[in-house]
Amino acid sequence: MSEDSKNKNFPYIRLSYTLRENSPVHIGLNPLKIKPINRISLGDNYNTSSITAENHCGTHIDAPAHFVLGGRFISDYGPEELRFTHPLVLDCPKKPGQLVDVEDVSKIIDDNLDCLLLCTGFHQYHDTDRELYLEQNPGISPGAVYYLRDNFPHLRCVGIDSVSMSRYGHAKESMEVHQTAFRKNEDFGKPLLFVEDLDLSGIDNNTQIQEVLVVPWQVGDLDGAPCTVLAEISQK
Ligand SMILES: [Zn+2]
Known part of the structure; x- marks a missing residue:
């Protein structure tokens, strides 16, 4: 956990990882690259760097444009659409390759739910077992x-503490998962947003979450972007 997360008097913690060159990224993506441009240690007056990143690396948010032609870009979303005041962390421990299923999400009773964070426990492997992660x-x-879209009309965001909302190597399932979330459907509420690669290590059974703020990189016309996720918490 970061230093600010340890300060008991400060009510916000980060649920996002610091993006580094050696951060695990979805297979097929290039890792983050940081290239020094100016270095004080080499005689320059200041430090600057160039960064190269794929937009789905590290903790990031997927907007509908990721899988739907004509879907909204993440830069189309205002901050009021990325603030969630009825969040829930659902404890649903999963083994490698297992799915969060209807049985897991049918336990939820909050009709006002606007942000669901799935805690599979897989965040424990982020830094310890890259291949498994x-x-x-x-x-x-x-x-x-x-089920979630059908039963929770206010739901706007679903996040997970694993590298993706869909299992690696299951391309058809991945299409279905994302399109079911991102397609417009008159019978449902708004298309969902997905947040992947969340750090939920700072949440335990005694943590209550009041609010979640997702702050993506403010880059125009992207289908998704790395983001900082803040949660306002208190202890039960
Ligand atoms: Zn993504």
Whole structure:
């Protein structure tokens, strides 16, 4: 956990990882690259760097444009659409490659739910077992996404503490999961946003979350972007 998370008097913690060159990223993506441009240690007057990043690396948010032609870009969302005042962390421990299913999400009773964070426990492997974290991540089933949209009209965001909302190596399932979330449907509320690669290590059974703020990199016309996620918490 970061230093600010340890300050008991400060009510916000980060639920996002610091993005580094050696951060685990979804297989097929290039890792973050930081290239020194100016260095005081080499005689320059100041330090500057160039950074190269894929937009789905590290903790990041997927907007509908990621899987839907004509879907909204993340830069189209105002801050009021990225603030959630009825969040829930759902404790749903999963083994490698298991899915969060309808049975897990049918336990939720908050009709006002606007942000659901799935705690599969997989965040424990982020820094300890890269292969497991990237190749055998738990995901959510398309049926569970459908159930959530069908039953929670105020739900706008679903996040997970694994590298993706869909399992690695299951391309068809991945399409279904994302399209079920991102497609416009007159019977449902707004298309969902997905936040992937969340750090939920700072949340335990005694933590109550009042509010979640997602702050993406403010870059125009991208289907998703790395983001900082803040949670306002208190102890039960
Ligand atoms: Zn993504």
